[in-house]
Amino acid sequence: MCRTRMAAVLRRLGLRPGMGLRLELRVDQTERGVRWASSSVTRAEAEQDLDIAENGVVTERFINHNPRNLERLALARKDKGWQTVWPGLNYWHRLRFRRTQRHVTAYVEAAGSGGKAVISASTQEWAIKKHLSSTRDVTAAENVGRVLAQRCLEAGISYLTFRAIPWEYRAESVQRFRSAMKDGGVILSEPRRVYR
Secondary structure: OOHHHHHHHHHHOOOOOOOOOEEEOEEEOOOOOOEEEOOOOEEEEHHHHOOOHHHHOOOOOOOOOOOOHHHHHHOOOOOOOOOOOOOOOOOOOOEEEEEEOOEEEEEEEEHOOOOOOOEEEEEOHHHHHOEEEEOOOOHHHHHHHHHHHHHHHHOOOEEOOOOOHHHHOOOOOHHHHHHHHHHHOEEOOOOOOOOO
């Protein structure tokens, strides 16, 4: 069993048989049973072929492959849109909360997605629905907030803009949803953009 695990580790490291590798495994007998001691891999011939002189060279051009890095540094551009548009487009990620006659739905939309949901949670999902007595009441809104907060943090989104219509904002379900999002670790206001 241990040899197959070691072979899997060697495959992940990119090492192959015939590279001059020698495995040393030690097994110690104790009163509880067999204990595997440290296993070591020695690379006698493989280290001679490596050229480590170019490890200190830094490339002049760096390409960032993380699309949200500038947002987390507050350097990304926020599109303001037209002044007559409500709610405004001055956000990176906007939180939307919607209640229908049967379900509660919340989703996060990114600024460049054209209004499409990036992350969502709803009482229409069976994993959420099976734990609720009603899919529309205040506790349903609170549980949707908890689930969405967890999904946002797993996706790396910790700042959201949340603006609701004032007469909807005063509703208890919206307040409980908002407090569940805050308790989940999501900050419901985005940092101001840093201008260079």
